[in-house]
Amino acid sequence: MVEPVAVIVPNFNKAKTLRACLTAIAGQSYRPVEVVVVDDCSTDGSADIAREFDCRLVEMPVNGGPAAARNEGVRCTTAPLLFFVDSDTAPAPDAIANAVRLLGDDVGMVQGIYEPYPLFDDGPVEAYRVAFEHFWRRRAVGRETGALLAASLIRRSVFEEAGGLDERLRDGEDDEFGTRLPARYRLIATDRVLTRHDDEERLGPLLAEQFTRARTKPALMARTLLRQRDGARGARVAMMSPARFAHLDRSAQVTLAAALLVPVLPPALPLLCGVILLANHEFLRFAYRLRGVGFMLTASGIHLLAQGALVCGLIAGLPGAVRVLAR
Incomplete structure (x- = not known):
């Protein structure tokens, strides 16, 4: 039986990629039965691009962030299956078909991964970012993982049972949502659902984004700890708790540990950087196979800076976690 699918596209100032x-x-x-573009008060003409296509355009009255836009898109659809697509991505032609095939009775959500090449290739920074996201998420295939709503299929009933996305969050809303997926359903990460992503092409904004996203994690983990303390059941609460680090592979654990030591042992910076690169040798080999030795060397430098921004963000987010726990 062919089940109807609604595609929901939250958009904010993505005129470059929306078409x-x-x-x-x-x-x-x-073919989806509904395509809903939720424009979150864009100022770059994105809404006009959406009007060129056979889709429903919903314009938000105020900028509420991606969680609010996705929730509004769900409210504006009626199909039993929801396929979320970010407006800076372009899913492969068989993405929805493959996701539907994998959505068995015990599967609540099927999430895709990024392809290793960007949607629009704007230089080495973007090439690194997209390559690393592909490598990282492909390694998550077949394992318990956090949610990624850039290319994901979920049953409407499961989305509603989980309570939708938390509109108070501007970052990390997909990870937080993943902790509330009912435990009786599986969350499948698959490389059979692929999408091309247009990511940040400048180093400064990429590091700022890495910092900002990492800064939200401690507070989210603190919220999850409180839920565990209160006896939360039927949700993947461990995926956003400190116990999540047990889910990381050895290279990620070593990378995080070495990066955390950099502020404490600055004289050992060269050694710690070497440890981080050694721990990520599989990714660097992947970068070499993907684009050659020049890209591998460039990716090495950017990766060290990105890990530093991540650690700084985690440290900056600790006061927020303390405030949550003190309530």
Whole structure:
């Protein structure tokens, strides 16, 4: 039986990529019955691009962030299956079809991964970011993982049972949502659902984004700790608690530990940087196979800076976690 699918595209100032995104959705082999673009008060003409396509355009009255936009998109649809697509991505032609095939009775959510090449190749910083996201998420295939809503299929009933996305969050809302997925359903990460992503092309903004996202994690983990303390059941609460680090592979654990030591042992910076690169040798080999030795060397430098920004963000987020626990 063919189950109807609604595609939900939250958008904020993605005029550069929205046309490619909606073109890719229109070219799906499994045709959605509804395509809803939720424009979150864009100022770059994105809404006009959406009007060129056979989709429903919903314009938010105020900028509420991606969680609010996705929730509004769900409210504006009726299909039993929801496929979330970010407006800076372009899903492969068989993305929806493959996701539907994997959505068995015991599966609550199927999430795709990024392809190793960007949607628009704007230089080495973006190439690194997209390559690392592909490598990292491909390694998560077949394992318990946090949620990624850039290319994910979920049953409406499961989305509603989980309570939708937390509109108070501007970052990390997908990770937090993943902790509330009912435990009786599996969350499948698959490399059969692929999408091309247009990521940040400048080093400064990329590091700032890494810092900002990491800064939200301690407070989210603190909230999850409180839920565990209060006896939360039926949710993947461990995926956003300190216990989550047990889910990381050895290279990620070594990277995080070495990066955390950099502020404490600054004279050992060269040694710690070497440890981080050694721990990530599989990614660096992947970068070499993908684009050659020049890209591998560039990726090494950017990766060290990105890990430093991540650690700084985690440290900066600790006061927020303390405030949550003190309530």
